[in-house]
Amino acid sequence: MPEVSFELLVKRQIRRLEEPSLRCVELVHEEMQRIIQHCGVEVQQEMLRFPQLHEKIIDVVTHLLRRRLPTTNSMVENLVAIELSYINTKHPDFHDAQLVGTLVKNTLEDQKSRSSQRAINMPALNEVKQDNTKKEQGLLANLMKQTNLASVPTVNGSASTDEGAAGGDDPDTPSKSIASGSSAHVVASPMKPVNLLPEVPITTSLSRKLSPREQRDCEVIERLIKSYFLIIRKNIQDSVPKAIMHFLVNFVKDNLQSELVTHLYKHDQFNDLLSESEHIAIRRREAAEMLKALQKASLIISEIRETHMW
Secondary structure, three states: OOOHHHHHHHHHHHHHHHHHHHHHHHHHHHHHHHHHHOHHHHHHHHHHHOOHHHHHHHHHHHHHHHHHHHHHHHHHHHHHHHHHHOOOOOOOOOHHHHHHHHHHHHHHHHHHHHHHHHHHHHHHHHHHHHHHHHHHHHHHHHHHHHHHHHHOOOOOOOOOOHHHHHHHOOOOOOOHHHHHHHHHHHOOOOOOOOOOOOOOOOOOOOOOOOOOHHHHHHHHHHHHHHHHHHHHHHHHHHHHHHHHHHHHHHHHHHHHHHHHHHOOHHHHHHHOOOOOOOHHHHHHHHHHHHHHHHHHHHHHHHHHHHHOOO
């Protein structure tokens, strides 16, 4: 088969793998964003104490993820582009003589079974055709009898048999016979008895019917395309998760601490980042006042115990 047509058909299918691969990168990115927002109850409780520090940490990690997203998408696109750049028809899993031989053998067996089935059905089809032709002939004979087509003038405008005979006896009056024939046509066929059978629409196929050889070639090409596409899909299913793990997940995991230290460990921002929220400050004042009240109550109780009741 021509390699050019095979490559065009296969590339059209391989290009469809790019969109779900990029969608996979997007889903992983969204999941990592969700992990940042809900990384644990204990950590959230600690971070609520310093809201500005919490916001800054989320901002740094989100920026890191967003910075790695184009690189990961580019790598995934390159993986698909690599498969599109060269169609390896000599792939060990694809270029197998047994594969092509099996395909051709299957198509030939299908062709033989169809031809044998057609040969078995031919006598029955001939009998049905003969019965149909006999029925049609009988139907036409009955219609000829019922409509008296012998009295209808011919195409040349001659009269019926009786009038033709009368006109033939008198050679001096040919125009009279023609006139009588035309009048007989008008009187004898007021209901248009010639068009008796209903009109059957003729169905014409717009597409050319494929020959057995062309049909067999199409089946072989289709199976070869499916076989090669399954190989490429297997490679993409294995390569895309690895690319996402290397360029996005593992990179963020390995460089997150250094990224946080770079952006957060600044002496001029300590006061702003470690400032507590107003809610925590109010609770601390209430706790301090409650502690003073309890200490005063404890002192009063101890004084009452030391007094002697006489």
